Amino acid sequence: MNEVIIELDNLKDLKKIIRKNKDNDNIKILFKYNGKLYEKKDESIKEYDKYLEVIEAFNIKDKRKRLSYIYDNLCTYFDNDMKKNNYCEFKNGTCIANRLKRSVHAYNGCCYKRGKLCEFLTDKGCINPNPTCKIFMCSYLNKVKKVPNYDTRKILITSCFLDLKGHNFFKSNYFITKSEFIDKYINKVG
Numbered sequence: 001m002n003e004v005i006i007e008l009d010n011l012k013d014l015k016k017i018i019r020k021n022k023d024n025d026n027i028k029i030l031f032k033y034n035g036k037l038y039e040k041k042d043e044s045i046k047e048y049d050k051y052l053e054v055i056e057a058f059n060i061k062d063k064r065k066r067l068s069y070i071y072d073n074l075c076t077y078f079d080n081d082m083k084k085n086n087y088c089e090f091k092n093g094t095c096i097a098n099r100l101k102r103s104v105h106a107y108n109g110c111c112y113k114r115g116k117l118c119e120f121l122t123d124k125g126c127i128n129p130n131p132t133c134k135i136f137m138c139s140y141l142n143k144v145k146k147v148p149n150y151d152t153r154k155i156l157i158t159s160c161f162l163d164l165k166g167h168n169f170f171k172s173n174y175f176i177t178k179s180e181f182i183d184k185y186i187n188k189v190g
Protein backbone atom coordinates (compact mmCIF):
# COMPACT_ATOMS: atom_id res chain seq x y z
CA MET A 1 0.00 0.00 0.00
CA ASN A 2 1.40 3.42 -0.98
CA GLU A 3 1.00 6.19 1.57
CA VAL A 4 0.21 9.80 0.69
CA ILE A 5 0.95 12.21 3.52
CA ILE A 6 -1.15 15.36 3.70
CA GLU A 7 0.07 18.24 5.83
CA LEU A 8 -1.48 21.57 6.76
CA ASP A 9 0.01 23.37 3.80
CA ASN A 10 -1.43 20.94 1.26
CA LEU A 11 -4.75 20.22 3.00
CA LYS A 12 -6.41 22.33 0.31
CA ASP A 13 -5.34 19.67 -2.23
CA LEU A 14 -7.14 16.87 -0.35
CA LYS A 15 -10.28 17.02 -2.47
CA LYS A 16 -8.29 16.94 -5.72
CA ILE A 17 -6.19 13.98 -4.50
CA ILE A 18 -9.28 12.06 -3.42
CA ARG A 19 -11.24 12.68 -6.61
CA LYS A 20 -8.28 11.48 -8.66
CA ASN A 21 -7.57 8.35 -6.58
CA LYS A 22 -10.89 7.31 -5.02
CA ASP A 23 -10.97 4.07 -7.01
CA ASN A 24 -7.35 3.19 -6.30
CA ASP A 25 -7.19 0.49 -3.61
CA ASN A 26 -3.42 0.78 -3.25
CA ILE A 27 -3.24 4.27 -1.79
CA LYS A 28 -3.75 5.22 1.82
CA ILE A 29 -3.91 8.85 2.95
CA LEU A 30 -2.55 10.06 6.29
CA PHE A 31 -2.69 13.51 7.87
CA LYS A 32 0.54 14.65 9.47
CA TYR A 33 0.10 17.19 12.23
CA ASN A 34 2.71 18.20 14.81
CA GLY A 35 4.84 15.24 13.79
CA LYS A 36 2.04 12.69 14.35
CA LEU A 37 0.17 10.74 11.69
CA TYR A 38 -3.65 10.47 11.74
CA GLU A 39 -5.95 8.32 9.61
CA LYS A 40 -9.23 9.12 11.36
CA LYS A 41 -10.82 11.69 13.66
CA ASP A 42 -9.01 12.38 16.92
CA GLU A 43 -10.26 14.30 19.96
CA SER A 44 -6.95 16.19 20.20
CA ILE A 45 -7.39 17.81 16.78
CA LYS A 46 -11.15 18.26 16.57
CA GLU A 47 -10.77 21.31 14.34
CA TYR A 48 -9.71 18.98 11.52
CA ASP A 49 -12.64 16.58 11.91
CA LYS A 50 -14.13 17.23 8.49
CA TYR A 51 -10.81 16.49 6.74
CA LEU A 52 -10.12 13.40 8.83
CA GLU A 53 -13.61 12.05 8.08
CA VAL A 54 -12.84 12.33 4.38
CA ILE A 55 -9.45 10.65 4.89
CA GLU A 56 -11.08 7.85 6.89
CA ALA A 57 -13.67 7.31 4.14
CA PHE A 58 -10.91 7.22 1.50
CA ASN A 59 -9.02 4.58 3.45
CA ILE A 60 -12.08 2.30 3.46
CA LYS A 61 -11.64 0.28 0.29
CA ASP A 62 -14.83 -1.79 0.44
CA LYS A 63 -17.43 0.06 -1.66
CA ARG A 64 -20.43 -0.73 0.57
CA LYS A 65 -18.56 0.11 3.77
CA ARG A 66 -17.34 3.42 2.34
CA LEU A 67 -20.84 4.33 1.19
CA SER A 68 -22.21 3.36 4.59
CA TYR A 69 -19.65 5.64 6.26
CA ILE A 70 -20.56 8.55 3.95
CA TYR A 71 -24.29 7.90 4.50
CA ASP A 72 -23.98 7.99 8.30
CA ASN A 73 -21.68 10.96 8.21
CA LEU A 74 -24.11 12.93 6.05
CA CYS A 75 -27.09 12.09 8.25
CA THR A 76 -25.17 13.25 11.34
CA TYR A 77 -24.16 16.46 9.55
CA PHE A 78 -27.80 17.27 8.65
CA ASP A 79 -29.08 16.33 12.13
CA ASN A 80 -26.54 18.56 13.85
CA ASP A 81 -27.20 21.47 11.51
CA MET A 82 -30.98 21.09 11.83
CA LYS A 83 -30.68 20.93 15.62
CA LYS A 84 -28.44 23.98 15.71
CA ASN A 85 -30.66 26.10 13.45
CA ASN A 86 -34.07 24.71 14.40
CA TYR A 87 -35.42 25.51 10.90
CA CYS A 88 -38.62 23.47 11.25
CA GLU A 89 -39.45 24.78 14.78
CA PHE A 90 -41.18 21.59 15.96
CA LYS A 91 -43.54 21.99 18.95
CA ASN A 92 -45.93 19.31 20.21
CA GLY A 93 -45.75 17.31 16.99
CA THR A 94 -46.27 20.24 14.64
CA CYS A 95 -43.72 22.15 12.57
CA ILE A 96 -43.88 25.83 11.68
CA ALA A 97 -45.39 25.06 8.22
CA ASN A 98 -48.11 22.86 9.81
CA ARG A 99 -49.02 25.59 12.30
CA LEU A 100 -49.15 28.35 9.69
CA LYS A 101 -51.15 26.14 7.29
CA ARG A 102 -48.34 26.36 4.76
CA SER A 103 -48.31 22.59 4.57
CA VAL A 104 -51.09 20.30 3.32
CA HIS A 105 -50.73 18.46 6.63
CA ALA A 106 -51.76 19.74 10.04
CA TYR A 107 -49.17 17.85 12.09
CA ASN A 108 -46.04 15.66 11.92
CA GLY A 109 -44.21 17.98 9.53
CA CYS A 110 -43.90 16.50 6.06
CA CYS A 111 -43.32 12.84 6.98
CA TYR A 112 -46.04 11.54 4.66
CA LYS A 113 -45.84 9.06 1.84
CA ARG A 114 -48.60 9.18 -0.78
CA GLY A 115 -50.84 11.01 1.70
CA LYS A 116 -50.29 8.55 4.55
CA LEU A 117 -48.09 9.01 7.58
CA CYS A 118 -44.70 7.44 6.95
CA GLU A 119 -44.36 4.01 8.53
CA PHE A 120 -41.01 5.02 10.05
CA LEU A 121 -42.41 7.86 12.13
CA THR A 122 -42.88 6.82 15.76
CA ASP A 123 -43.49 8.54 19.10
CA LYS A 124 -39.74 8.90 19.32
CA GLY A 125 -39.48 10.51 15.86
CA CYS A 126 -38.04 8.99 12.70
CA ILE A 127 -36.47 5.59 13.15
CA ASN A 128 -35.10 5.42 9.60
CA PRO A 129 -32.35 7.99 9.02
CA ASN A 130 -32.45 8.71 5.29
CA PRO A 131 -30.28 11.46 3.76
CA THR A 132 -32.80 12.36 1.04
CA CYS A 133 -35.50 13.04 3.66
CA LYS A 134 -32.99 15.16 5.55
CA ILE A 135 -31.96 17.16 2.46
CA PHE A 136 -35.57 18.22 1.77
CA MET A 137 -36.80 21.67 2.78
CA CYS A 138 -40.41 22.66 2.04
CA SER A 139 -41.40 25.78 0.11
CA TYR A 140 -42.20 27.61 3.37
CA LEU A 141 -38.60 27.15 4.49
CA ASN A 142 -37.24 27.91 1.00
CA LYS A 143 -39.39 30.90 0.13
CA VAL A 144 -40.35 32.50 3.43
CA LYS A 145 -37.53 31.61 5.79
CA LYS A 146 -35.07 31.63 2.85
CA VAL A 147 -33.42 28.39 3.95
CA PRO A 148 -31.81 26.81 0.89
CA ASN A 149 -31.98 23.04 0.41
CA TYR A 150 -28.89 21.26 1.59
CA ASP A 151 -26.51 20.72 -1.32
CA THR A 152 -24.29 17.62 -1.25
CA ARG A 153 -21.97 19.33 -3.76
CA LYS A 154 -21.09 21.87 -1.06
CA ILE A 155 -20.39 19.35 1.72
CA LEU A 156 -16.77 18.24 1.74
CA ILE A 157 -17.23 14.49 2.11
CA THR A 158 -19.85 14.15 -0.63
CA SER A 159 -18.09 16.63 -2.92
CA CYS A 160 -15.00 14.40 -2.72
CA PHE A 161 -16.67 11.07 -3.50
CA LEU A 162 -19.85 11.65 -5.53
CA ASP A 163 -20.22 12.52 -9.19
CA LEU A 164 -23.30 14.22 -10.64
CA LYS A 165 -25.23 10.94 -10.78
CA GLY A 166 -24.35 10.27 -7.14
CA HIS A 167 -25.45 13.76 -6.03
CA ASN A 168 -28.76 13.34 -7.89
CA PHE A 169 -29.24 9.93 -6.30
CA PHE A 170 -28.73 11.31 -2.78
CA LYS A 171 -31.43 13.94 -3.32
CA SER A 172 -34.05 11.66 -4.82
CA ASN A 173 -34.42 8.52 -2.70
CA TYR A 174 -36.82 9.34 0.11
CA PHE A 175 -38.17 6.84 2.66
CA ILE A 176 -36.04 3.79 1.81
CA THR A 177 -33.88 2.09 4.43
CA LYS A 178 -30.11 2.38 4.56
CA SER A 179 -29.53 -1.10 3.12
CA GLU A 180 -32.05 -0.47 0.32
CA PHE A 181 -30.38 2.87 -0.38
CA ILE A 182 -26.92 1.30 -0.59
CA ASP A 183 -28.06 -1.61 -2.78
CA LYS A 184 -29.87 0.73 -5.14
CA TYR A 185 -26.93 3.17 -5.24
CA ILE A 186 -24.47 0.42 -6.16
CA ASN A 187 -26.84 -0.88 -8.78
CA LYS A 188 -27.67 2.47 -10.40
CA VAL A 189 -24.63 4.65 -9.75
CA GLY A 190 -21.84 2.15 -9.33
Ligand code: SF4
Nearest residue numbers: 088095097109110138
Ligand atom coordinates in the same frame (compact mmCIF):
# COMPACT_ATOMS: atom_id res chain seq x y z
S1 SF4 B 1 -39.49 20.89 5.85
FE1 SF4 B 1 -41.27 22.25 6.09
S2 SF4 B 1 -43.08 20.89 6.17
FE2 SF4 B 1 -41.22 19.63 6.52
S3 SF4 B 1 -40.99 19.56 8.77
FE3 SF4 B 1 -39.74 21.28 8.05
S4 SF4 B 1 -41.07 23.09 8.15
FE4 SF4 B 1 -42.38 21.27 8.27
Ligand code: SF4
Nearest residue numbers: 111118120121126133
Ligand atom coordinates in the same frame (compact mmCIF):
# COMPACT_ATOMS: atom_id res chain seq x y z
S1 SF4 C 1 -38.17 8.02 6.62
FE1 SF4 C 1 -38.33 10.16 5.98
S2 SF4 C 1 -40.54 10.55 5.81
FE2 SF4 C 1 -40.26 8.67 7.00
S3 SF4 C 1 -40.28 9.33 9.15
FE3 SF4 C 1 -38.15 9.27 8.47
S4 SF4 C 1 -37.72 11.37 7.77
FE4 SF4 C 1 -39.94 11.14 7.87
